[in-house]
Amino acid sequence: MMIDQLVDWRVSGVLLDIRGHSEAASACTLARIAAPAVSDMAGSGVESTVTIVRPDGTPSTAATTDGAGGLSRWDQLAGRGPTSRALGGRLTIILNARALDKRWDEYQATLRAAGFRSAFAVPLPLERGYRAALTLYTAETNVFTPVVAAQALAFSDVAAKSLALALQVRAGLAQSADLRAAMASRTAINTACGVIMGQNQCSYEAAFQILTAASSQQNLTLRDVAEGMLRALPGGVPTTHFQHRT
Incomplete structure:
Protein backbone atom coordinates (compact mmCIF):
# COMPACT_ATOMS: atom_id res chain seq x y z
CA MET A 1 0.00 0.00 0.00
CA ALA A 174 12.35 4.03 -18.97
CA GLN A 175 12.83 0.51 -20.28
CA SER A 176 9.31 0.54 -21.74
CA ALA A 177 9.98 3.88 -23.46
CA ASP A 178 13.27 2.57 -24.88
CA LEU A 179 11.50 -0.54 -26.16
CA ARG A 180 8.79 1.53 -27.87
CA ALA A 181 11.44 3.71 -29.51
CA ALA A 182 13.37 0.65 -30.69
CA MET A 183 10.21 -0.94 -32.09
CA ALA A 184 9.28 2.26 -33.92
CA SER A 185 12.77 2.52 -35.39
CA ARG A 186 12.78 -1.14 -36.46
CA THR A 187 9.35 -0.78 -38.08
CA ALA A 188 10.41 2.21 -40.17
CA ILE A 189 13.63 0.50 -41.27
CA ASN A 190 11.90 -2.77 -42.17
CA THR A 191 9.17 -0.95 -44.11
CA ALA A 192 11.73 1.13 -45.99
CA CYS A 193 13.67 -2.02 -46.83
CA GLY A 194 10.45 -3.55 -48.16
CA VAL A 195 9.96 -0.57 -50.45
CA ILE A 196 13.55 -0.84 -51.70
CA MET A 197 13.13 -4.58 -52.28
CA GLY A 198 10.04 -3.90 -54.43
CA GLN A 199 11.70 -1.14 -56.39
CA ASN A 200 14.96 -3.00 -57.02
CA GLN A 201 13.81 -6.63 -56.97
CA CYS A 202 16.50 -7.44 -54.41
CA SER A 203 16.83 -9.29 -51.11
CA TYR A 204 16.31 -7.77 -47.68
CA GLU A 205 20.08 -7.86 -47.07
CA ALA A 206 20.75 -5.91 -50.27
CA ALA A 207 18.01 -3.42 -49.44
CA PHE A 208 19.45 -2.90 -45.96
CA GLN A 209 22.89 -2.25 -47.46
CA ILE A 210 21.35 0.40 -49.76
CA LEU A 211 19.69 2.04 -46.77
CA THR A 212 22.94 1.91 -44.79
CA ALA A 213 24.86 3.52 -47.64
CA ALA A 214 22.30 6.34 -47.82
CA SER A 215 22.56 6.81 -44.08
CA SER A 216 26.35 7.17 -44.33
CA GLN A 217 26.21 9.52 -47.31
CA GLN A 218 23.58 11.80 -45.71
CA ASN A 219 25.12 11.58 -42.22
CA LEU A 220 21.73 10.57 -40.79
CA THR A 221 20.56 7.65 -38.70
CA LEU A 222 19.01 4.65 -40.40
CA ARG A 223 15.64 5.54 -38.88
CA ASP A 224 15.79 9.13 -40.18
CA VAL A 225 16.67 7.95 -43.70
CA ALA A 226 13.93 5.31 -43.60
CA GLU A 227 11.26 7.73 -42.35
CA GLY A 228 12.35 10.34 -44.91
CA MET A 229 11.86 7.77 -47.67
CA LEU A 230 8.47 6.72 -46.31
CA ARG A 231 7.21 10.29 -45.96
CA ALA A 232 7.69 10.68 -49.71
CA LEU A 233 5.26 7.80 -50.34
CA PRO A 234 1.51 8.44 -50.81
CA GLY A 235 0.63 6.79 -47.50
CA GLY A 236 3.52 8.31 -45.54
CA VAL A 237 5.07 6.63 -42.49
CA PRO A 238 2.83 3.75 -41.32
CA THR A 239 1.36 3.93 -37.83
CA THR A 240 2.08 0.85 -35.72
CA HIS A 241 -0.15 -0.88 -33.18
CA PHE A 242 2.06 0.08 -30.25
CA GLN A 243 2.06 3.74 -31.37
CA HIS A 244 -1.74 3.71 -31.16
CA ARG A 245 -1.55 2.49 -27.57
CA THR A 246 0.96 5.05 -26.27
Whole structure:
Protein backbone atom coordinates (compact mmCIF):
# COMPACT_ATOMS: atom_id res chain seq x y z
CA MET A 1 0.00 0.00 0.00
CA MET A 2 1.38 3.43 -0.98
CA ILE A 3 0.93 6.31 1.47
CA ASP A 4 1.81 9.99 1.69
CA GLN A 5 3.13 12.04 4.60
CA LEU A 6 -0.35 12.51 6.06
CA VAL A 7 -0.70 8.80 6.84
CA ASP A 8 0.98 7.08 9.79
CA TRP A 9 4.05 5.40 8.26
CA ARG A 10 4.37 3.17 11.33
CA VAL A 11 1.49 0.99 10.10
CA SER A 12 2.90 -2.36 9.02
CA GLY A 13 3.21 -2.85 5.28
CA VAL A 14 2.84 0.78 4.21
CA LEU A 15 5.17 2.60 1.83
CA LEU A 16 5.70 6.28 1.19
CA ASP A 17 4.45 7.46 -2.18
CA ILE A 18 7.61 9.13 -3.51
CA ARG A 19 7.27 8.18 -7.15
CA GLY A 20 8.53 10.96 -9.42
CA HIS A 21 9.53 11.82 -12.97
CA SER A 22 13.20 11.49 -12.00
CA GLU A 23 15.46 10.09 -9.28
CA ALA A 24 15.98 13.63 -7.99
CA ALA A 25 12.22 14.20 -7.76
CA SER A 26 11.77 11.06 -5.66
CA ALA A 27 14.67 12.09 -3.42
CA CYS A 28 13.17 15.59 -2.96
CA THR A 29 9.82 14.14 -1.97
CA LEU A 30 11.45 11.78 0.53
CA ALA A 31 13.50 14.61 2.08
CA ARG A 32 10.35 16.74 2.46
CA ILE A 33 8.54 13.85 4.18
CA ALA A 34 11.46 12.89 6.43
CA ALA A 35 12.01 16.34 7.98
CA PRO A 36 8.57 16.79 9.61
CA ALA A 37 8.31 13.08 10.45
CA VAL A 38 11.56 13.09 12.44
CA SER A 39 10.84 16.56 13.85
CA ASP A 40 7.68 15.11 15.42
CA MET A 41 9.69 12.25 16.91
CA ALA A 42 12.41 14.52 18.27
CA GLY A 43 10.22 17.38 19.45
CA SER A 44 12.61 19.74 17.68
CA GLY A 45 12.99 21.14 14.18
CA VAL A 46 14.94 18.82 11.88
CA GLU A 47 16.20 19.39 8.35
CA SER A 48 16.94 16.48 6.03
CA THR A 49 18.81 15.49 2.91
CA VAL A 50 18.60 12.42 0.72
CA THR A 51 21.72 11.62 -1.29
CA ILE A 52 21.56 9.11 -4.13
CA VAL A 53 24.67 7.81 -5.89
CA ARG A 54 23.91 6.23 -9.24
CA PRO A 55 25.65 3.04 -10.47
CA ASP A 56 28.03 5.20 -12.54
CA GLY A 57 29.06 7.08 -9.38
CA THR A 58 27.15 10.29 -10.16
CA PRO A 59 25.72 11.77 -6.92
CA SER A 60 22.49 13.71 -6.46
CA THR A 61 21.46 15.40 -3.20
CA ALA A 62 17.96 16.61 -2.37
CA ALA A 63 17.54 18.85 0.67
CA THR A 64 14.86 20.66 2.65
CA THR A 65 17.18 23.68 3.12
CA ASP A 66 20.22 25.09 1.33
CA GLY A 67 22.31 24.75 4.49
CA ALA A 68 21.55 21.06 4.87
CA GLY A 69 22.11 20.43 1.16
CA GLY A 70 25.46 22.20 1.11
CA LEU A 71 26.64 20.34 4.20
CA SER A 72 25.70 16.93 2.81
CA ARG A 73 27.38 17.71 -0.52
CA TRP A 74 30.57 18.84 1.25
CA ASP A 75 30.46 15.70 3.39
CA GLN A 76 29.97 13.40 0.40
CA LEU A 77 32.80 15.01 -1.57
CA ALA A 78 35.22 15.29 1.34
CA GLY A 79 34.45 11.80 2.64
CA ARG A 80 34.77 12.97 6.26
CA GLY A 81 31.28 13.02 7.73
CA PRO A 82 28.11 11.03 8.46
CA THR A 83 26.68 11.24 4.92
CA SER A 84 29.78 9.73 3.30
CA ARG A 85 29.90 7.04 6.00
CA ALA A 86 26.23 6.20 5.44
CA LEU A 87 26.80 5.99 1.68
CA GLY A 88 29.47 3.43 2.54
CA GLY A 89 26.90 1.44 4.50
CA ARG A 90 27.83 2.63 8.01
CA LEU A 91 25.54 4.31 10.54
CA THR A 92 26.77 7.50 12.22
CA ILE A 93 25.11 9.49 14.97
CA ILE A 94 26.54 12.75 16.33
CA LEU A 95 24.72 13.64 19.50
CA ASN A 96 26.50 16.78 20.71
CA ALA A 97 28.10 19.92 19.41
CA ARG A 98 31.45 18.44 20.46
CA ALA A 99 32.80 15.00 19.66
CA LEU A 100 35.54 13.28 21.62
CA ASP A 101 36.82 11.55 18.50
CA LYS A 102 39.34 13.95 16.89
CA ARG A 103 38.53 12.54 13.46
CA TRP A 104 35.33 14.63 13.61
CA ASP A 105 36.97 18.00 14.31
CA GLU A 106 36.82 19.26 10.72
CA TYR A 107 33.27 18.04 10.27
CA GLN A 108 32.13 19.56 13.56
CA ALA A 109 33.46 22.96 12.48
CA THR A 110 31.67 22.67 9.14
CA LEU A 111 28.49 21.52 10.89
CA ARG A 112 28.49 24.56 13.19
CA ALA A 113 29.28 26.92 10.31
CA ALA A 114 26.13 25.66 8.55
CA GLY A 115 24.06 26.48 11.65
CA PHE A 116 23.64 22.95 13.01
CA ARG A 117 24.75 21.21 16.20
CA SER A 118 23.66 17.59 15.73
CA ALA A 119 23.54 15.21 12.79
CA PHE A 120 22.27 11.72 12.15
CA ALA A 121 22.85 9.69 8.98
CA VAL A 122 21.63 6.27 7.97
CA PRO A 123 22.21 4.22 4.82
CA LEU A 124 19.21 3.46 2.61
CA PRO A 125 19.79 0.01 1.09
CA LEU A 126 18.92 -0.04 -2.62
CA GLU A 127 19.50 -2.36 -5.56
CA ARG A 128 21.04 -2.40 -9.05
CA GLY A 129 24.20 -0.59 -7.97
CA TYR A 130 22.51 2.43 -6.37
CA ARG A 131 23.58 3.80 -2.97
CA ALA A 132 21.69 6.28 -0.84
CA ALA A 133 21.74 7.96 2.54
CA LEU A 134 19.25 9.87 4.66
CA THR A 135 20.93 12.59 6.75
CA LEU A 136 19.15 14.62 9.42
CA TYR A 137 20.32 17.90 10.96
CA THR A 138 19.19 20.04 13.86
CA ALA A 139 20.37 23.29 15.44
CA GLU A 140 20.00 21.77 18.92
CA THR A 141 22.32 19.44 20.84
CA ASN A 142 21.41 16.01 22.21
CA VAL A 143 18.34 15.76 19.96
CA PHE A 144 19.08 12.30 18.54
CA THR A 145 18.67 10.37 21.76
CA PRO A 146 18.58 6.55 21.68
CA VAL A 147 14.77 6.64 21.58
CA VAL A 148 14.64 9.17 18.73
CA ALA A 149 17.41 7.32 16.89
CA ALA A 150 15.48 4.06 17.10
CA GLN A 151 12.36 5.74 15.72
CA ALA A 152 14.36 7.40 12.95
CA LEU A 153 15.87 4.05 12.02
CA ALA A 154 12.38 2.56 11.76
CA PHE A 155 11.39 5.44 9.48
CA SER A 156 14.54 4.94 7.37
CA ASP A 157 13.59 1.31 6.79
CA VAL A 158 10.27 2.44 5.29
CA ALA A 159 12.07 5.20 3.38
CA ALA A 160 14.60 2.75 1.87
CA LYS A 161 11.90 0.35 0.68
CA SER A 162 9.87 3.23 -0.74
CA LEU A 163 12.87 4.70 -2.57
CA ALA A 164 13.86 1.29 -3.95
CA LEU A 165 10.33 0.82 -5.30
CA ALA A 166 10.27 4.34 -6.81
CA LEU A 167 13.55 3.66 -8.63
CA GLN A 168 12.26 0.29 -9.86
CA VAL A 169 9.10 1.90 -11.24
CA ARG A 170 11.12 4.62 -12.98
CA ALA A 171 13.52 2.03 -14.46
CA GLY A 172 10.56 0.02 -15.74
CA LEU A 173 9.02 3.08 -17.38
CA ALA A 174 12.35 4.03 -18.97
CA GLN A 175 12.83 0.51 -20.28
CA SER A 176 9.31 0.54 -21.74
CA ALA A 177 9.98 3.88 -23.46
CA ASP A 178 13.27 2.57 -24.88
CA LEU A 179 11.50 -0.54 -26.16
CA ARG A 180 8.79 1.53 -27.87
CA ALA A 181 11.44 3.71 -29.51
CA ALA A 182 13.37 0.65 -30.69
CA MET A 183 10.21 -0.94 -32.09
CA ALA A 184 9.28 2.26 -33.92
CA SER A 185 12.77 2.52 -35.39
CA ARG A 186 12.78 -1.14 -36.46
CA THR A 187 9.35 -0.78 -38.08
CA ALA A 188 10.41 2.21 -40.17
CA ILE A 189 13.63 0.50 -41.27
CA ASN A 190 11.90 -2.77 -42.17
CA THR A 191 9.17 -0.95 -44.11
CA ALA A 192 11.73 1.13 -45.99
CA CYS A 193 13.67 -2.02 -46.83
CA GLY A 194 10.45 -3.55 -48.16
CA VAL A 195 9.96 -0.57 -50.45
CA ILE A 196 13.55 -0.84 -51.70
CA MET A 197 13.13 -4.58 -52.28
CA GLY A 198 10.04 -3.90 -54.43
CA GLN A 199 11.70 -1.14 -56.39
CA ASN A 200 14.96 -3.00 -57.02
CA GLN A 201 13.81 -6.63 -56.97
CA CYS A 202 16.50 -7.44 -54.41
CA SER A 203 16.83 -9.29 -51.11
CA TYR A 204 16.31 -7.77 -47.68
CA GLU A 205 20.08 -7.86 -47.07
CA ALA A 206 20.75 -5.91 -50.27
CA ALA A 207 18.01 -3.42 -49.44
CA PHE A 208 19.45 -2.90 -45.96
CA GLN A 209 22.89 -2.25 -47.46
CA ILE A 210 21.35 0.40 -49.76
CA LEU A 211 19.69 2.04 -46.77
CA THR A 212 22.94 1.91 -44.79
CA ALA A 213 24.86 3.52 -47.64
CA ALA A 214 22.30 6.34 -47.82
CA SER A 215 22.56 6.81 -44.08
CA SER A 216 26.35 7.17 -44.33
CA GLN A 217 26.21 9.52 -47.31
CA GLN A 218 23.58 11.80 -45.71
CA ASN A 219 25.12 11.58 -42.22
CA LEU A 220 21.73 10.57 -40.79
CA THR A 221 20.56 7.65 -38.70
CA LEU A 222 19.01 4.65 -40.40
CA ARG A 223 15.64 5.54 -38.88
CA ASP A 224 15.79 9.13 -40.18
CA VAL A 225 16.67 7.95 -43.70
CA ALA A 226 13.93 5.31 -43.60
CA GLU A 227 11.26 7.73 -42.35
CA GLY A 228 12.35 10.34 -44.91
CA MET A 229 11.86 7.77 -47.67
CA LEU A 230 8.47 6.72 -46.31
CA ARG A 231 7.21 10.29 -45.96
CA ALA A 232 7.69 10.68 -49.71
CA LEU A 233 5.26 7.80 -50.34
CA PRO A 234 1.51 8.44 -50.81
CA GLY A 235 0.63 6.79 -47.50
CA GLY A 236 3.52 8.31 -45.54
CA VAL A 237 5.07 6.63 -42.49
CA PRO A 238 2.83 3.75 -41.32
CA THR A 239 1.36 3.93 -37.83
CA THR A 240 2.08 0.85 -35.72
CA HIS A 241 -0.15 -0.88 -33.18
CA PHE A 242 2.06 0.08 -30.25
CA GLN A 243 2.06 3.74 -31.37
CA HIS A 244 -1.74 3.71 -31.16
CA ARG A 245 -1.55 2.49 -27.57
CA THR A 246 0.96 5.05 -26.27
